[in-house]
Structure formats: C-alpha cells, structure tokens
Amino acid sequence: MSVLDIVFAPSEVLSKKALVVGNIDKAIKDLVNNMFDTMYENNGVGLAAPQINQSLQILVMDCSSKDNNYNSTVLINPKIIIKSEGFQVHEEGCLSFPNQYFEVKRPEFVKVNYLDIVGKRKEKIFNGFEAVCVQHEIDHLAGTLFTSHISRLKRHMILKKMQKFKKNLNKPI
C-alpha cells in the first residue's frame, strides 16, 4: 500500500462535490487502504478522497489514534440524516491546510447513513470529537472546507497564507 500526496488548498478538487461511488470494487478498496496509510503517515484523524485528488464520496477516520487505540472507520456515500439541536465548539485542523487551526461550531452529534467497505448500508451516531471529525470530512465531499464556517475576513487571511505556502512549495531549493 502507499502514502499518497495531499492536495493543499486552494484547489479545484477540494471545492467541488465528489461523485457517488457505484461499485465497491478492488480499486476502491485499494484506494481506501492508501487513504488510511496517508492519514496515519500525516498524523491525521480524518481524510476525504478529494484531499488525495479523487473526487469520490469516500472518507476515512480514526479519532482514537492519539491514545494508540485504533478505531479506523471508512464511510462511503455518507449522508447526515439527523443533526442534534445542541452545538459544540472545537478547534479543528485539516491536512489540506497545514498549520492552520481554529475553532468551528458544529452540531454535538449527528446520525449518518453510509456504506461500509463491503457495501453494507449502515447507520451510526457520532458523538463528541468523532462528530466533529465526521462532519468535517462529510463537508469535504460536498466541496465545503472548514474555512466556510468562519468569518470572511479570517477566511481571506487563511487563503492568503495558503497561497504563500503553495508558492513556497514550488520554489526550487
């Protein structure tokens, strides 16, 4: 399996709605394994397929990796079907925005309908930090970035920082 390149913002693939997965074939299963490798390698807790330049409705997450208690989850074609009325505020980061962290307000828990890796339809309630993570990643599949949850001024500032970051990446050493 392999670690894939992360797409950094701003990028078109991060801003468009990802395609629904039809058949969960070997290519999709390989992609999911590579997404886990890429997420763990980058110390992430979640990764959506558009972040590795695949416009597909797939996300992987593991919110327990910090305490070495692996709890890897893959969600294919996920849909939020219930949102709590209560909210929580949590500091979020994103592998497509290196070194950018800020507080985002989201529902406390969500119920999600999705397909698992063998194509079985499932429903699960995500709470606490897992709710933060799954909502952040499902946003990615709709082309919505976590910067859309903050003020326009702050969003603009982060966009400028990211443009500078990407420009420096391409500079010859």
Ligand SMILES: [Zn+2]
């Ligand atoms: Zn993200």
